[in-house]
Each structure stands twice: as C-alpha cells, then as structure tokens.
Amino acid sequence: MDFSRDYFEVFGLLPVFGIDAETLNQRYRDLQAEGHPDRYAHADAAEQRRALQWSTRVNEAYQTLKSPFERARYLLERQGINALDPNNTRMPMDFLMRQMAWRESLAEAVAAGDIAALARLEAMTRAEADKAIQGLGELLDVRPDYPAAAEALRQYRFLEKFLVDIDNAYSEIE
Amino acid sequence: MALLQISEPGLSTAPHEHRLAVGIDLGTTNSLVATVRNGLSVVLNDEHGRPLLPSVVRYFKDGSVVVGCDALAKLGDDPHNTIVSAKRFMGRGLKDLPDLATLPYHFVDAPGMVQLKTIAGVKSPVEVSADILAVLKQRAVQSLGGELTGAVITVPAYFDDAQRQATKDAAKLAGLHILRLLNEPTAAAIAYGLDNAAEGIYAVYDLGGGTFDISILKLTQGVFEVLATNGDSALGGDDFDRRIFCWLLEQAGLSVLDDHDKALLLTKAKEAKEMLTEHPEVRLTAVLSTGEFIDMTLSEAKFNEMTASLVNKTLVPTRKALRDAGLQASDVKGVVMVGGSTRMPRIQAAVGEYFGQTPLTNLDPDKVVALGAAMQANVLAGNKGGDEWLLLDVVPLSLGLETMGGLVEKVIPRNSTLPLARAQEFTTYKDGQTAMSIHVLQGERELVSDCRSLGRFELRGIPPMVAGAARIRVVFQVDADGLLSVSAREQSSGVEAHIAVKPSYGLSDDEIGRMLKESYEHAQQDVQARQLAELKVDAERLLDATRTALEENGSELLDAAERAAIDGLMASLATALGGLDARAIKRATEALNQGTTEFAGRRMDLSVKRALTGHKLEDIGV
Numbered sequence: 149m150d151f152s153r154d155y156f157e158v159f160g161l162l163p164v165f166g167i168d169a170e171t172l173n174q175r176y177r178d179l180q181a182e183g184h185p186d187r188y189a190h191a192d193a194a195e196q197r198r199a200l201q202w203s204t205r206v207n208e209a210y211q212t213l214k215s216p217f218e219r220a221r222y223l224l225e226r227q228g229i230n231a232l233d234p235n236n237t238r239m240p241m242d243f244l245m246r247q248m249a250w251r252e253s254l255a256e257a258v259a260a261g262d263i264a265a266l267a268r269l270e271a272m273t274r275a276e277a278d279k280a281i282q283g284l285g286e287l288l289d290v291r292p293d294y295p296a297a298a299e300a301l302r303q304y305r306f307l308e309k310f311l312v313d314i315d316n317a318y319s320e321i322e
Numbered sequence: 323m324a325l326l327q328i329s330e331p332g333l334s335t336a337p338h339e340h341r342l343a344v345g346i347d348l349g350t351t352n353s354l355v356a357t358v359r360n361g362l363s364v365v366l367n368d369e370h371g372r373p374l375l376p377s378v379v380r381y382f383k384d385g386s387v388v389v390g391c392d393a394l395a396k397l398g399d400d401p402h403n404t405i406v407s408a409k410r411f412m413g414r415g416l417k418d419l420p421d422l423a424t425l426p427y428h429f430v431d432a433p434g435m436v437q438l439k440t441i442a443g444v445k446s447p448v449e450v451s452a453d454i455l456a457v458l459k460q461r462a463v464q465s466l467g468g469e470l471t472g473a474v475i476t477v478p479a480y481f482d483d484a485q486r487q488a489t490k491d492a493a494k495l496a497g498l499h500i501l502r503l504l505n506e507p508t509a510a511a512i513a514y515g516l517d518n519a520a521e522g523i524y525a526v527y528d529l530g531g532g533t534f535d536i537s538i539l540k541l542t543q544g545v546f547e548v549l550a551t552n553g554d555s556a557l558g559g560d561d562f563d564r565r566i567f568c569w570l571l572e573q574a575g576l577s578v579l580d581d582h583d584k585a586l587l588l589t590k591a592k593e594a595k596e597m598l599t600e601h602p603e604v605r606l607t608a609v610l611s612t613g614e615f616i617d618m619t620l621s622e623a624k625f626n627e628m629t630a631s632l633v634n635k636t637l638v639p640t641r642k643a644l645r646d647a648g649l650q651a652s653d654v655k656g657v658v659m660v661g662g663s664t665r666m667p668r669i670q671a672a673v674g675e676y677f678g679q680t681p682l683t684n685l686d687p688d689k690v691v692a693l694g695a696a697m698q699a700n701v702l703a704g705n706k707g708g709d710e711w712l713l714l715d716v717v718p719l720s721l722g723l724e725t726m727g728g729l730v731e732k733v734i735p736r737n738s739t740l741p742l743a744r745a746q747e748f749t750t751y752k753d754g755q756t757a758m759s760i761h762v763l764q765g766e767r768e769l770v771s772d773c774r775s776l777g778r779f780e781l782r783g784i785p786p787m788v789a790g791a792a793r794i795r796v797v798f799q800v801d802a803d804g805l806l807s808v809s810a811r812e813q814s815s816g817v818e819a820h821i822a823v824k825p826s827y828g829l830s831d832d833e834i835g836r837m838l839k840e841s842y843e844h845a846q847q848d849v850q851a852r853q854l855a856e857l858k859v860d861a862e863r864l865l866d867a868t869r870t871a872l873e874e875n876g877s878e879l880l881d882a883a884e885r886a887a888i889d890g891l892m893a894s895l896a897t898a899l900g901g902l903d904a905r906a907i908k909r910a911t912e913a914l915n916q917g918t919t920e921f922a923g924r925r926m927d928l929s930v931k932r933a934l935t936g937h938k939l940e941d942i943g944v
Contacts, residue, residue, distance in 0.1 A: 177542065178933045180712060181545070181933070182929045182932060183930065183933065184712055184802070186502065186701070186702060186712065186802065187712075189501045189702035189703070189704075190472075190703055190866075191871070192868065194915060195867070195926070198926045200799075202926055202930070203802070204742055204743045207738075207740075208742065208743070211738070211739075315645060319642065322638060
C-alpha cells in the first residue's frame with residue numbers, strides 16, 4: 149500500500165464532507181476482507197507485518213472518515229487549516245451562554261438522579277448536533293467557506309464533548 | 323533453476339494439504355479442544371470419551387503432574403497442590419484477588435503476577451495454564467495423527483493486556499504455535515452466526531466459571547464486526563459457589579476451616595448450584611475433618627435471593643456495552659448464551675427480561691466457544707479460501723499514559739477496532755531534561771492509581787534543550803491479538819532514541835526459556851531434538867506460504883531474475899531441511915524471509931487494488 153495516499157483515496161472516494169455512509173461501510177469491509185492480518189495468519193513474517201500495517205491504516209482512515217467531526221477536521225487540514233488551533237478559541241457569545249445553561253441542566257439531572265431528564269437533554273443535544281453536521285456540509289461542500297467551517301467545527305466539538313459527558317452521567321447515576 | 327526438492331520421509335510438502343489446526347477454549351473451570359473435520363467443527367474427546375478437561379492441575383513431589391478429572395477427583399486430598407481456576411490468577415497481582423480467604427493456596431507475591439507455592443516448587447499461573455494446554459495439545463496430536471500447524475486460543479473479551487500476554491506465554495510454554503488469540507464471545511458468534519446464516523445485531527452474554535463478557539456484534543455479509551464489549555474479568559460461576567459456601571458456614575455456625583474442608587465444602591457448593599438448575603431444592607451433606615456432620619437443604623428461591631446481586635452485576639456491563647454501541651436493547655436481534663453458568667434458570671430469565679426475548683441456547687454453552695475457535699483456526703491455517711468470513715474485533719479497555727499529577731491521558735479509547743496504532747506527542751517539562759519516564763496504563767478511570775499499570779520505560783538520550791522544545795512521539799500499536807507494544811522517539815533534533823517495550827507483567831523471554839528447559843528436563847526430552855522439530859515446522863510453513871504466493875502472483879509480480887533468486891533461497895532451505903543442522907535451517911529460513919519481503923509488499927499492493935476493483939472514483943456528493 150502506498151502510505152502517502154490520503155484517507156479518501158484509500159477508500160476510492162472524492163474528498164468531500166457529504167460521503168455516503170453505506171458506501172464507506174461497504175468499502176471498509178471489502179478492504180479489510182482483503183488485507184486483514186487474519187488473511188495472512190499462515191503467511192511469512194514479512195507478509196504478516198505488511199498486513200498489520202495495512203489493516204491499521206485502513207482502520208485509521210475509516211475512523212477518520214466515519215466520524216463527521218474527524219472528517220471535517222481532516223478536510224480542513226487538507227486545506228491547510230488547523231481548526232482546533234489552541235490559539236484560536238473565538239466563540240460566539242450566545243453559543244457559550246447556551247452551553248452554560250445546558251451544563252447546569254446536566255449537573256441538576258445528575259444531582260437528582262433523573263434519568264428521564266438526562267434522556268431529554270441527550271435528545272436535544274443530538275438534534276443540535278445533526279443540525280451542526282448539515283451546516284458543516286454546507287460550509288465545506290457547497291459554498292465553500294473554510295474559516296467559517298472551522299468555527300462551526302469548534303462549536304460542534306462542544307456538542308460532541310457534551311454528549312460524552314451525558315454518557316458518563318448515565319454511568320454515574322446507575 | 324531450482325534443485326529438485328525431495329521431502330523427508332513422513333513429511334509431506336504438498337502445498338494444499340490439510341493443515342492440522344485446533345481451537346482451544348482455556349476456561350476457568352473446564353477446557354476443551356476442537357477441530358474442523360470434514361468441514362464440520364467437532365470437540366475432541368479424551369480416551370474415555372469425555373469432551374471437557376477440568377482446568378485442574380495437581381503437582382507431585384517428584385515433579386510429575388496430573389491434569390483434569392483425576393486431579394479434580396482428589397481435590398480434597400491435596401488442596402494446596404491441586405490448582406483450580408488458575409485462569410483467575412493470570413496476569414494478576416496479589417492485591418487484585420479479593421477472595422484470598424477462601425482459597426487454599428500458598429501465594430507468593432511476585433512483580434506483575436502472583437505465584438503459587440506447591441510441593442513441586444513455585445509455579446506461575448502461566449505454568450499451570452501451560453500444563454492444561456499441553457494435555458489438550460497431546461489429545462489433539464493423538465486424535466488427529468500429526469503435528470499441529472497452529473492453534474487459536476480463546477480469552478475473555480474483557481481480558482486486559484496483562485491477562486492476554488500471560489495466555490500467549492502459556493501457549494508458548496506448551497509448545498503451541500498461536501495463530502490468534504480470539505475473544506470468547508466472538509468465537510461463540512462465529513459458531514452461531516455461521517450455523518444460522520444470520521444478519522443483524524447480536525449480543526453474546528458469556529458467563530463462565532470466573533469471567534463475564536458481553537459483546538455486541540453486527541453481522542453483515544460474513545463480516546463479524548464487534549461494536550462494543552464490556553464485562554468483568556473477576557465475576558463468574560465461582561462467585562455463585564462462594565455465595566453458597568458462605569451461606570453454609572453461616573448456617574452451620576462454622577468460622578475456621580482447614581484447607582481440606584474448604585475444598586470439600588466448595589465442591590459441595592458447586593454441586594448444589596448445578597443441581598438447582600434441574601431441581602427446586604437440594605440437600606447438602608458433608609463430614610468435616612473434625613468429625614462434624616453437615617446436613618442442610620437449599621431451595622432455589624433462597625439461592626436466587628443470595629445471588630441476586632451477582633446477576634445484577636452482569637447487567638451493568640450489558641447496559642454499558644449497548645450504550646457504547648449506540649444501541650437500545652430492542653435493536654438486538656438475538657442473544658447468544660455462552661458458558662456453563664448461563665444454565666442457571668435465574669440468569670436466563672434475567673437476560674430474557676432485559677432484552678425482551680428468549681435467549682438462544684441451541685448450541686451447548688460449554689462447547690460453543692471451542693467450536694467457533696476451531697472454525698477460525700481452520701481459516702487462519704489456510705485450509706479454506708479464507709474469504710468466507712472476517713472478524714473485526716475491538717480493544718476492550720482504553721489505553722493511556724501517565725501525565726503530570728497522576729492523571730491518565732487516554733491514547734486509545736476502548737472499543738477501537740483492531741489492529742490499530744495511535745501516536746501522541748509529549749514534550750519536556752524542565753530545561754535541559756534528557757530523560758523521560760513513560761508509564762503505560764489500561765482502564766477507564768482518570769487516576770493512575772485506579773488503572774492497571776502495564777509497564778514503565780525510560781526514554782534516555784534526549785538532547786538537552788529548553789523546556790517544551792523536545793518532541794517525543796509515543797506510538798501505541800495494538801495487533802490483531804489485542805496485544806500492545808509501545809515505542810517512543812525523540813524527533814526534533816534528529817537524534818533518535820527508540821525503544822520498544824515488552825510490558826513488565828509479561829514473562830521475559832529468558833524466563834520462558836528457563837521454564838521450557840525445566841519442563842523438558844521433567845519430561846526428559848531432548849531439547850535440541852525439540853528445537854530442531856520446531857524449526858522444521860516453521861521452515862515448512864514458510865516454504866508452503868511462499869510456494870502458494872508464487873503460484874498465485876509469481877509470474878505477474880516478479881521478473882525472471884527475482885524469481886530465480888527466490889527459487890534459489892527456497893532450494894537452499896529445502897536442502898537445509900533435509901539435514902539435521904538446526905542453525906543451517908534457521909539461517910536459510912531467515913534468508914528466505916528476507917528475500918521475499920519485497921514480493922510480499924507487491925502482493926499487498928495488488929490486494930489493495932483488487933479490493934477496490936469495480937469501485938471507480940466517483941462523486942458521492944450530498
């Protein structure tokens with residue numbers, strides 16, 4: 149495998165945000181079916197090493213392309229933009245205010261051990277995240293406006309982190 | 323021009339011969355070996371027709387070892403030297419064992435893993451497991467009539483790196499060539515999935531003697547993709563026995579027992595648990611060494627009451643696994659029950675209730691793991707086309723590094739698909755710092771003290787720079803067995819300090835060498851003859867693989883000179899194989915390995931192209 153090829157090329161896809169999930173999954177299975185270390189378990193050491201590297205690379209590419217967050221970040225990186233540059237933390241005020249309100253609701257739900265409230269919060273966050281993904285598609289594929297996409301991605305990251313925190317809150321309550 | 327190859331008498335070199343491969347379920351309570359015979363996966367019985375080998379090993383003063391039913395039958399006679407459930411101690415330190423009080427062994431705390439003092443000397447749990455594996459290997463060799471190409475050995479999905487490494491070491495010690503470590507629930511899913519031609523989401527609930535696993539899998543067109551796994555590597559049927567044992571002590575007003583009586587009552591407790599699967603109540607009787615007579619009746623209702631918390635303890639990981647997979651209980655199309663402990667009616671009821679469906683029990687829960695492992699071994703050994711199914715498994719627990727303040731920085735999140743690699747960059751904290759300590763951990767908690775320490779290593783020789791200028795890149799690689807290797811490299815200065823670690827809990831190659839030597843001495847085997855035999859098997863395997871590769875792609879990928887070079891190396895190896903010089907065989911094997919590296923690379927490239935054939939670079943826009 150040519151390790152200089154980018155993740156989209158590995159999967160034979162055009163470098164756009166709006167990829168078809170089913171095509172991605174199907175090609176992932178095809179690629180692994182061909183080069184997974186299990187296919188080389190009876191081969192010699194050199195081939196086994198190759199298979200390990202190849203399969204690792206395919207997994208890495210798949211994980212990046214599968215996640216909307218990682219995919220957007222990767223697309224921006226290809227444009228020379230580090231969306232998560234720690235020096236750039238600009239965030240609209242109203243977005244930050246909303247975040248704080250949500251975090252308070254989360255803390256209250258945990259304190260009260262209220263699973264139903266947690267589920268409501270989760271549903272709302274997911275809806276918000278879906279909207280953000282649509283927005284990213286618009287900014288990356290249609291317009292395209294990369295600096296705006298980078299800001300949208302930073303906001304989306306908050307939503308993903310919040311979903312992880314909700315997840316942990318479930319474990320805490322149980 | 324290649325020399326004519328003449329095989330040694332008795333050793334066939336036919337490229338498509340059926341390779342003997344087995345699947346081994348190395349269980350806490352029982353172990354099994356299975357193989358695929360005439361396309362059918364079957365468990366191999368012992369000479370008395372028994373499929374299960376109790377995972378019990380008894381050591382004698384003269385160094386001899388008895389494994390299985392005979393050791394189990396005499397358990398009460400010699401509890402200190404008869405080791406049961408050694409799997410619970412694999413890769414575990416003394417502080418990891420919560421139930422020391424009920425165990426009759428003399429533990430020795432050793433770095434990384436406990437050891438057991440027996441009449442035959444101090445034994446590592448790895449050696450005990452190797453003794454079990456050796457018996458299964460012997461059974462397979464006798465039953466199949468030839469040396470084994472390799473084995474797939476199953477481990478609980480929730481086993482951490484230390485426990486996996488210990489299992490692999492045990493196999494090495496038993497002289498088995500490991501094709502793959504396979505997660506038990508995944509093995510069960512193969513046995514079920516292929517039998518039932520299933521598609522969709524499946525849950526595998528695996529409660530064994532000492533471990534609990536839950537795996538959520540997606541089956542699509544022959545691909546078994548593990549979405550999430552969770553569990554408890556210290557929860558199993560043994561815990562149910564101990565609840566009965568403690569109840570017995572309480573009811574009979576007993577406090578201090580000698581080890582003989584402990585073993586006796588634990589055995590009685592286990593029998594009672596098994597009886598309760600079929601009967602509403604069971605009578606327990608025993609005569610203690612003090613002459614005291616115990617006679618009690620245990621009802622199913624009472625048993626369910628005293629073990630309710632254990633049943634609930636399995637549902638917590640089940641919920642977590644579903645959540646990690648992003649699924650609800652109602653998304654699950656079928657629930658596969660694995661492990662002897664799932665015979666308990668209360669377990670089946672609880673699982674059925676949680677998933678809202680009757681669990682699948684049509685395959686023997688004791689055998690299903692070994693049967694699946696044998697099917698995978700058959701494929702890995704190269705006996706089938708190999709494209710019939712594929713397993714994509716995950717790492718069960720997050721991997722990370724210690725950072726400032728005793729916190730863990732996660733590098734690889736749990737449930738990442740194997741194999742995988744992840745790099746993380748670190749920098750120096752002080753001006754002129756030339757060394758850095760790297761501490762590798764596994765677990766979900768934030769504090770170092772709450773995670774399992776897998777190993778520490780030091781990176782030295784960093785060129786002195788101002789704080790923050792050095793760039794240390796640490797790479798975690800987890801292979802298809804779920805085993806981790808870590809390497810680190812300082813890269814800003816061009817000076818490379820590179821180190822690969824073998825985690826500290828594992829046995830060093832020296833230790834394995836020593837144990838191997840000891841076991842040879844006990845068996846009075848000729849070490850050299852054994853080594854020679856092993857080298858020959860390796861060489862045969864390589865020749866076989868190369869021959870197959872050449873047949874497939876030799877003409878399209880190699881020019882005449884390259885082909886001649888490989889043919890020459892093969893001929894040299896074949897010649898060396900005809901002799902008895904172990905070093906010559908080793909040298910020729912290595913030479914052929916080296917000589918085919920480039921060819922292997924080209925074959926891999928071709929595979930990539932083939933995998934994408936028919937897929938044009940097309941626009942799949944929104």
